Amino acid sequence: MESEKDCDQNNNLIIELTQGRELAKQLRDHLNHSSSSSLGSGGILVDRILSSYEKALSMLNFTAEFPSLAYSSPRSEGSERNTIADQPHKSVCKKRKASKRWTEQVRIDQETRGEGPLDDGYSWRKYGQKDILGAKFPRGYYRCTHRNSQGCLAIKQVQRSDVDPLVYEITYRGMHTCMLASNAMQPSEKRHKLCTMEQEVKQSLEVKSEEQDNKEQIFPSFTFPQCESYIFTNPLTESDLIGSFSPPFLSPATSESNLFSLINFQSLESDRTERLSTPPSVINSPIGDVDFSFDPVEFDPNFPFGNPDFFV
DNA sequence: CCAATTTGACCTGC
DNA sequence: GCAGGTCAAATTGG
Numbered sequence: 157m158e159s160e161k162d163c164d165q166n167n168n169l170i171i172e173l174t175q176g177r178e179l180a181k182q183l184r185d186h187l188n189h190s191s192s193s194s195l196g197s198g199g200i201l202v203d204r205i206l207s208s209y210e211k212a213l214s215m216l217n218f219t220a221e222f223p224s225l226a227y228s229s230p231r232s233e234g235s236e237r238n239t240i241a242d243q244p245h246k247s248v249c250k251k252r253k254a255s256k257r258w259t260e261q262v263r264i265d266q267e268t269r270g271e272g273p274l275d276d277g278y279s280w281r282k283y284g285q286k287d288i289l290g291a292k293f294p295r296g297y298y299r300c301t302h303r304n305s306q307g308c309l310a311i312k313q314v315q316r317s318d319v320d321p322l323v324y325e326i327t328y329r330g331m332h333t334c335m336l337a338s339n340a341m342q343p344s345e346k347r348h349k350l351c352t353m354e355q356e357v358k359q360s361l362e363v364k365s366e367e368q369d370n371k372e373q374i375f376p377s378f379t380f381p382q383c384e385s386y387i388f389t390n391p392l393t394e395s396d397l398i399g400s401f402s403p404p405f406l407s408p409a410t411s412e413s414n415l416f417s418l419i420n421f422q423s424l425e426s427d428r429t430e431r432l433s434t435p436p437s438v439i440n441s442p443i444g445d446v447d448f449s450f451d452p453v454e455f456d457p458n459f460p461f462g463n464p465d466f467f468v
Numbered sequence: 469c470c471a472a473t474t475t476g477a478c479c480t481g482c
Numbered sequence: 483g484c485a486g487g488t489c490a491a492a493t494t495g496g
Contacts (some may be wrong), residue, residue, distance in 0.1 A: 282473060284488055297487070313487090423474090 164275045257329040264322050276330060280312065292318035302334035309333070 162213040280298035287294045293316035300308040309330040317323040 281471090283490095285474075286486065286488095289485060295486085299488095 176205075244305070257327050259325055259327045261323055261325050263320070264324065278310070278334075288315070291315065293321075300332060300334055306334040 180202055184206065259352040276451075277302040281301045281303075282296055282298050284297035285294045286297070300310040301458065302308040310332040311329050311347045313327040315325045315327070317325055
């Protein structure tokens with residue numbers, strides 16, 4: 157009874173801490189970069205922050221053993237039809253719910269077309285496309301490229317809005333467990349991905365306007381992009397954003413995704429309720445209730461918690 | 469040759 | 483039975 161709740165909370169904690177650690181690391185790198193000589197007191201602070209995160213994570217690692225990471229979805233997600241589902245390891249947390257999903261709407265325009273909504277810094281592999289009843293455009297199904305190599309179960313669906321063809325509704329499901337590996341991706345590699353994505357966007361858009369060659373804008377540094385590119389569909393409060401908004405898949409370290417505004421967290425259960433209506437009361441307690449059950453795979457030995465080398 | 473995409477078939481829940 | 487989601491063989495591209 158309680159253990160389930162505990163599991164969720166542990167998951168949330170892990171997510172938050174991991175995210176925090178990554179951000180701190182980015183900050184450190186940033187400092188490193190800008191003042192090549194020495195980090196100064198800022199650097200020291202950042203190091204301390206980092207080590208605090210490390211400690212906290214390792215503590216959690218001890219007590220929680222990532223129980224809820226036991227995979228549970230009835231079938232899907234696991235793709236291997238009869239393998240995963242039959243495994244006996246849904247020990248501690250029997251995740252009854254399917255994985256959480258959250259949607260995001262992104263508008264593509266001339267400015268952002270280069271990377272579009274399809275680049276969130278992770279590499280995705282398309283595994284399907286489907287015509288959806290009542291929708292003008294087919295829905296694309298993507299899973300993390302590292303699904304096999306790292307067991308990352310993150311998936312996303314990309315649906316182009318039929319109301320505004322420039323808007324894409326992206327539904328994410330599952331958490332990236334390959335986050336760090338993804339961050340480590342070489343810039344060139346990423347650029348390559350971006351190109352692929354760009355092609356894709358163009359294809360689906362079929363908008364062949366002149367090539368607005370602002371490609372050097374692909375890596376937009378630290379300022380917020382034209383915010384018109386993002387469409388908030390949910391009246392999240394500030395505290396919601398601060399509190400719960402931080403799925404690790406968002407804004408990976410190199411945040412090339414200049415764009416990212418998180419929109420709609422929702423569980424599968426609530427999925428049937430209208431999207432645009434005021435969100436349920438959950439919103440008030442982001443961590444406790446928004447409950448990001450990240451089903452993702454096993455965190456396993458592979459996941460380099462507490463392995464400092466990994467972050468160098 | 470390998471990895472990614474395409475696409476029809478298949479599976480599952482409603 | 484239908485619609486959405488996924489698989490996997492075939493195809494394409496680097």
